[in-house]
Amino acid sequence: MKKFINHLDNVLVESLSGFAGAHSDLVSLHLEPTFLTRQNKAKNKVAIISGGGSGHEPLHAGYIGYGMLDAACPGHVFTSPTPDQMIAAAEAVHADKGVLFIVKNYAGDVMNFEMAAEMLPFENATVLTSDDCAVIDSTYTTGRRGVAGTMIVEKCVGSLAETGADLLACKTLGDKVNTRTASIGVALTSCTVPAAGRPTFDIADSEIEVGVGIHGEPGRRRETMRDADAIVNDCVDAILADFKARNVSVDNEALLLINGFGATPLMELYVIYNTAAKLISQHGVKISRSLVGNYVTALDMAGASITLCLLDNEIKQHWDSPVHTPALRWGM
Amino acid sequence: MKTSNLLSASLAIHAAIVANESDIESLDRAIGDGDHYINMKRGTEVVAGMYNELLPLPADEALNKIGMKLLSTIGGASGPLFASFFMSMAKVIKVNGGNNPLEIAAAFAAGVQAIMQRGKANVGEKTMLDVLVPVSTTFTLSALEGKSLVEICHAIKLAADIGLESTRALVATKGRAAGLGERAIGHLDAGAKSCQVMLYTVCDLLIKGEN
Numbered sequence: 001m002k003k004f005i006n007h008l009d010n011v012l013v014e015s016l017s018g019f020a021g022a023h024s025d026l027v028s029l030h031l032e033p034t035f036l037t038r039q040n041k042a043k044n045k046v047a048i049i050s051g052g053g054s055g056h057e058p059l060h061a062g063y064i065g066y067g068m069l070d071a072a073c074p075g076h077v078f079t080s081p082t083p084d085q086m087i088a089a090a091e092a093v094h095a096d097k098g099v100l101f102i103v104k105n106y107a108g109d110v111m112n113f114e115m116a117a118e119m120l121p122f123e124n125a126t127v128l129t130s131d132d133c134a135v136i137d138s139t140y141t142t143g144r145r146g147v148a149g150t151m152i153v154e155k156c157v158g159s160l161a162e163t164g165a166d167l168l169a170c171k172t173l174g175d176k177v178n179t180r181t182a183s184i185g186v187a188l189t190s191c192t193v194p195a196a197g198r199p200t201f202d203i204a205d206s207e208i209e210v211g212v213g214i215h216g217e218p219g220r221r222r223e224t225m226r227d228a229d230a231i232v233n234d235c236v237d238a239i240l241a242d243f244k245a246r247n248v249s250v251d252n253e254a255l256l257l258i259n260g261f262g263a264t265p266l267m268e269l270y271v272i273y274n275t276a277a278k279l280i281s282q283h284g285v286k287i288s289r290s291l292v293g294n295y296v297t298a299l300d301m302a303g304a305s306i307t308l309c310l311l312d313n314e315i316k317q318h319w320d321s322p323v324h325t326p327a328l329r330w331g332m
Numbered sequence: 333m334k335t336s337n338l339l340s341a342s343l344a345i346h347a348a349i350v351a352n353e354s355d356i357e358s359l360d361r362a363i364g365d366g367d368h369y370i371n372m373k374r375g376t377e378v379v380a381g382m383y384n385e386l387l388p389l390p391a392d393e394a395l396n397k398i399g400m401k402l403l404s405t406i407g408g409a410s411g412p413l414f415a416s417f418f419m420s421m422a423k424v425i426k427v428n429g430g431n432n433p434l435e436i437a438a439a440f441a442a443g444v445q446a447i448m449q450r451g452k453a454n455v456g457e458k459t460m461l462d463v464l465v466p467v468s469t470t471f472t473l474s475a476l477e478g479k480s481l482v483e484i485c486h487a488i489k490l491a492a493d494i495g496l497e498s499t500r501a502l503v504a505t506k507g508r509a510a511g512l513g514e515r516a517i518g519h520l521d522a523g524a525k526s527c528q529v530m531l532y533t534v535c536d537l538l539i540k541g542e543n
Binding site: 033053075076077078079080081082083084106107108111112114115135193195196200201213215216217218219221 | 370
């Protein structure tokens with residue numbers, strides 16, 4: 001393992017301190033328990049809080065700020081945060097209009113946020129994100145995983161909350177965006193969890209893992225490496241088949257997010273975009289919004305995910321609205 | 333239940349988890365995401381570190397504090413699940429005292445129930461419950477039959493082994509391996525393995541204490 005580390009036990013705190021220092025105009029770091037909040041507490045709005053294991057940066061702390069999150073709770077690498085973090089964060093940022101948790105659908109995250117929600121002394125609700133369509137047969141699992149589509153949910157719900165909308169409206173929009181979003185990821189290499197010190201999975205130079213999760217957990221199947229067009233074609237087919245299976249009609253415009261997992265250059269992400277946009281257009285869907293970059297990563301995994309979010313006027317309006325966070329900024 | 337016995341077990345459990353690092357980690361790397369050993373080590377280490385703080389407390393209070401501490405320390409799925417186990421066990425011990433195997437079996441069963449409720453899971457989903465549920469049943473039945481402590485411990489170890497082995501043939505429907513479908517078949521579940529290790533440790537300690 002070759003990583004920029006001083007001491008294994010300090011990686012997370014040193015990274016968070018650096019993050020808070022670099023973006024001191026936008027975020028504050030709180031320790032014991034660990035959570036981050038907006039530099040200036042928002043008033044008269046639903047407090048939007050997310051959190052999850054670390055290693056997916058810029059998710060979630062990178063999306064704290066105007067138009068997105070009020071607070072984020074980072075856990076250890078790939079390990080969900082604990083209820084005391086969510087409770088402390090909620091107490092710090094709630095502004096008497098309730099708290100909305102945005103939680104990726106993993107057993108650990110769900111349980112820790114659930115216990116926090118049970119203990120919280122004020123009104124709260126939860127949006128579970130589950131955009132990953134990699135799991136072939138949904139009867140095998142209690143739910144799909146929440147992956148890159150989570151940041152789209154955070155953007156849209158964060159935007160609506162700024163308008164003063166109530167808790168139910170924010171939850172409803174979050175659920176809608178999640179329903180209209182599907183993702184699938186492909187890994188070329190494994191990631192290495194610092195504390196583990198070696199790659200999470202073995203993969204040959206000639207192989208790819210299709211349907212990989214954002215923790216390097218295996219996905220749909222192991223395949224032989226092919227050219228980009230062939231891989232992207234399979235991914236786009238999987239996404240469109242997923243919408244079809246869920247009876248979500250795909251005949252409108254869409255947002256296409258090509259997300260890098262941490263070790264794939266932008267140059268390749270744009271190769272993926274180029275093919276994906278063409279293929280999706282051939283299905284009669286207009287790609288009217290795009291985002292390409294490292295937004296929901298898996299440490300140093302090489303690979304990328306493709307996310308398609310079907311837009312309607314409401315989602316488009318909240319995607320386009322001004323946002324000012326460390327990792328996403330436009331319109332202000 | 334004596335708090336000093338409980339704490340001796342917690343020290344032994346921490347040592348056993350560390351001793352089984354490569355087994356637990358390789359299972360998790362195969363079908364999970366490689367963090368289970370790290371979380372188990374962190375959890376058992378923090379409980380072992382509470383020794384002096386817990387020693388003067390009655391067993392039920394010690395169990396409850398262990399649960400609360402795990403809830404704010406482990407994270408992941410293991411945190412809320414083990415926390416629920418110890419906190420529910422504490423409630424029963426508080427009432428019945430946990431002074432004989434049957435009373436402890438009742439507390440253990442309540443702890444396992446709490447894991448099932450929190451995880452919305454049952455036997456057959458390739459999780460720790462595939463070890464814990466049969467162990468709980470064996471524990472209660474052996475205690476009801478009036479078996480000796482040593483006999484009960486041997487029965488629990490056997491049930492833990494069979495439960496762990498049962499996860500090999502299962503498709504995971506809960507936890508991180510749930511995305512794998514049939515690819516998970518052939519692998520033991522890492523959470524079931526760490527439970528088997530912990531149960532073995534406690535049973536061996538009790539067997540040794542009786543001899």
